[in-house]
Amino acid sequence: MPELRKDPVVDxxxxxxxxxxxxxxxxxxxxxxxxxxxxxxxxxNENKTPPEVWAIRSxxxxxxxxxxxxxxxxxxxxxxxxxxxxxxxxxxxFDMMNGVGAxxxxxxxxxxxxxxxxxxESKLFDIFRSYRERITDLQKxxxxxxCMVFRNYGAAAGxxxxxPHSQLIALAITPKRVKEELHSAKEWYHEKxxxxxxxxxxxxxxxxxxxxxxxxxxxxxxxxxxxxxxELAIYPKRHCHDFTLMGDDERRSLAGTLRETLKRIAVxxxxxxxxxxxxxxxxxxxxxxxxxxxxxxxxEHDFHWHLEIVPRLTxxxxxxxxxxxxxxxxxxxxxxRFLREAExx
Amino acid sequence: MPELRKDPVVDxxxxxxxxxxxxxxxxxxxxxxxxxxxxxxxxxNENKTPPEVWAIRSxxxxxxxxxxxxxxxxxxxxxxxxxxxxxxxxxxxFDMMNGVGAxxxxxxxxxxxxxxxxxxESKLFDIFRSYRERITDLQKxxxxxxCMVFRNYGAAAGxxxxxPHSQLIALAITPKRVKEELHSAKEWYHEKxxxxxxxxxxxxxxxxxxxxxxxxxxxxxxxxxxxxxxELAIYPKRHCHDFTLMGDDERRSLAGTLRETLKRIAVxxxxxxxxxxxxxxxxxxxxxxxxxxxxxxxxEHDFHWHLEIVPRLTxxxxxxxxxxxxxxxxxxxxxxRFLREAExx
Numbered sequence: 001m002p003e004l005r006k007d008p009v010v011d012x013x014x015x016x017x018x019x020x021x022x023x024x025x026x027x028x029x030x031x032x033x034x035x036x037x038x039x040x041x042x043x044x045n046e047n048k049t050p051p052e053v054w055a056i057r058s059x060x061x062x063x064x065x066x067x068x069x070x071x072x073x074x075x076x077x078x079x080x081x082x083x084x085x086x087x088x089x090x091x092x093x094f095d096m097m098n099g100v101g102a103x104x105x106x107x108x109x110x111x112x113x114x115x116x117x118x119x120x121e122s123k124l125f126d127i128f129r130s131y132r133e134r135i136t137d138l139q140k141x142x143x144x145x146x147c148m149v150f151r152n153y154g155a156a157a158g159x160x161x162x163x164p165h166s167q168l169i170a171l172a173i174t175p176k177r178v179k180e181e182l183h184s185a186k187e188w189y190h191e192k193x194x195x196x197x198x199x200x201x202x203x204x205x206x207x208x209x210x211x212x213x214x215x216x217x218x219x220x221x222x223x224x225x226x227x228x229x230x231e232l233a234i235y236p237k238r239h240c241h242d243f244t245l246m247g248d249d250e251r252r253s254l255a256g257t258l259r260e261t262l263k264r265i266a267v268x269x270x271x272x273x274x275x276x277x278x279x280x281x282x283x284x285x286x287x288x289x290x291x292x293x294x295x296x297x298x299x300e301h302d303f304h305w306h307l308e309i310v311p312r313l314t315x316x317x318x319x320x321x322x323x324x325x326x327x328x329x330x331x332x333x334x335x336x337r338f339l340r341e342a343e344x345x
Numbered sequence: 346m347p348e349l350r351k352d353p354v355v356d357x358x359x360x361x362x363x364x365x366x367x368x369x370x371x372x373x374x375x376x377x378x379x380x381x382x383x384x385x386x387x388x389x390n391e392n393k394t395p396p397e398v399w400a401i402r403s404x405x406x407x408x409x410x411x412x413x414x415x416x417x418x419x420x421x422x423x424x425x426x427x428x429x430x431x432x433x434x435x436x437x438x439f440d441m442m443n444g445v446g447a448x449x450x451x452x453x454x455x456x457x458x459x460x461x462x463x464x465x466e467s468k469l470f471d472i473f474r475s476y477r478e479r480i481t482d483l484q485k486x487x488x489x490x491x492c493m494v495f496r497n498y499g500a501a502a503g504x505x506x507x508x509p510h511s512q513l514i515a516l517a518i519t520p521k522r523v524k525e526e527l528h529s530a531k532e533w534y535h536e537k538x539x540x541x542x543x544x545x546x547x548x549x550x551x552x553x554x555x556x557x558x559x560x561x562x563x564x565x566x567x568x569x570x571x572x573x574x575x576e577l578a579i580y581p582k583r584h585c586h587d588f589t590l591m592g593d594d595e596r597r598s599l600a601g602t603l604r605e606t607l608k609r610i611a612v613x614x615x616x617x618x619x620x621x622x623x624x625x626x627x628x629x630x631x632x633x634x635x636x637x638x639x640x641x642x643x644x645e646h647d648f649h650w651h652l653e654i655v656p657r658l659t660x661x662x663x664x665x666x667x668x669x670x671x672x673x674x675x676x677x678x679x680x681x682r683f684l685r686e687a688e689x690x
Contacts, residue, residue: 003676005570006570007569008541009525009526009529009530009541009542009545010522010525010529011525012671014570014671014672014673015670015671015673016673017673017674018674018675018679079672092552093545093548094548094570171670173670176669177668177669177670181354184354184356185354197354199353200353200354200438203437203438203439206437207437223352224350224353224439225350225351225361225439226359226361227357227359277668323493323516323520323522323523324357324520324521325357325359325360325516325518326357326359326360327359327362327424328359328360329362330363332361
């Protein structure tokens, strides 16, 4: 069973998932070997993965057989275990609990060579639907406080399998980065009775020089204090705390927006590795105690879901780890200009 | 002039240092080319670097000529500018200031192929002396709140030049990661009147299974909630908030401790890339206003300097960026065992 451990000084949890690694020499990055050519995510290899938990399939095709368009499966090497109680405990001044959670793979296409930046809008629409369905389903489990959806594209971005896929991790803890956003958003709302993200969007639209895309439903920004070259964020214009509450119109618009954004990145930066990460609200469907209710009371007013996109262009060195302070060699205004000027065919 | 910008939601500053990068294609990691063979840090090439600010030299040798053992120079491509005022300003809801700071390189040996893990103790003693001298000197500048010393070893750890060197960055802001430690340490001290780091050391020494090294002056731990495989921290046993206040005995002991630690890492993990980062207290030499004095009042009691060592064995993917939540495939108890059992000739 993996363990969740909390750093005694800084409020940061870590998953210790020992089963994934064995001996020290397994971790020498120089020794990573190329794939063998076999891909468990390709159509026809359904019996090489754990049984699917959700899929979009051609009518008449049986689960765990060919005929699917999107297929969600548990990760064969999960960082967290789906069964078991949390069993929170202290060990002297240390805090820990069982590594209970879900770790799923959203296989986005039966086609190994498919690319999101070439996808149709209806395909992306369905991918977002799969995110929503899985988040909604996992949030029924009261052990889970947070569902994090993310996509690693390219080996330098951490993708260990090239076949196009996203991942979903359901956690018993709201992660530190999200907590920081929730906390600031709550403070801002308390003071101003406005959403801090809505305020950022309004100011960026007025200033204009960090707006990569702007349409009816979404805005794509190169954030004012971007940590990385060409870092971007997609915000819905309609204030909403919860990704799963998006309507069909918005979802279709997000499909087009993400497609164009990734295409501009691919053209400008020669198809770089990237990560995208969905920041939606924590699981609010459980818990009725007064503390919890109080905590969530303003959440739908103060938080605003968004998607962060980080092309992986620079190496993270000691300075960044040691400080949490980033050096970005490209001003977001310049990133914006390059991305806007990209010629899409 | 580089800019410091603060994220409006999360309390995180970023250096926008545009001069360092030019066009988008400069950032394609596939296009990084090997060095030309010329090394500006090698003995004899002193005129290819900015003039030295400090050095240990053979008696009689002139500054900026051969004959040195350790040489400190300003970074030729600094992330921050040494001249100028901070000029703090707001831009609507955004905060920014001039990117004023120092960025120095500590060239640790005239010999290109020299390795810290093979160093003599007296050599490491001198390197630590150079850290102390430069921190002490830069802290006289009241614009600087924090001096961060770090070392990147190997290209995967962010070292752009192979010649052995450390770096020092003096900042107008205490970085987020350090602030989090300072904050927790202060709260703990307020509650218990004990240093939180001293408490961690005591508990780890009792438990024993994460203690890699333990001698008169220092203890090397694989932290309970280590983020990365084989992550380590070196703590002085004597409570002290400030690296520069280390005595000669301690400095000699630290030299031996770091040397053995890096040797054990090199043997166990086949000479991996790594970062080490010094966490010492912020600059306390300036400012006499009541708020500032109050802030520093308990610092010498509650903070405890330490050195973090992070071998770079795993890739950081979207999950880690999105959450601040880490998956560590090697339990620190196992790292400890492997490192303890390493055969050092």
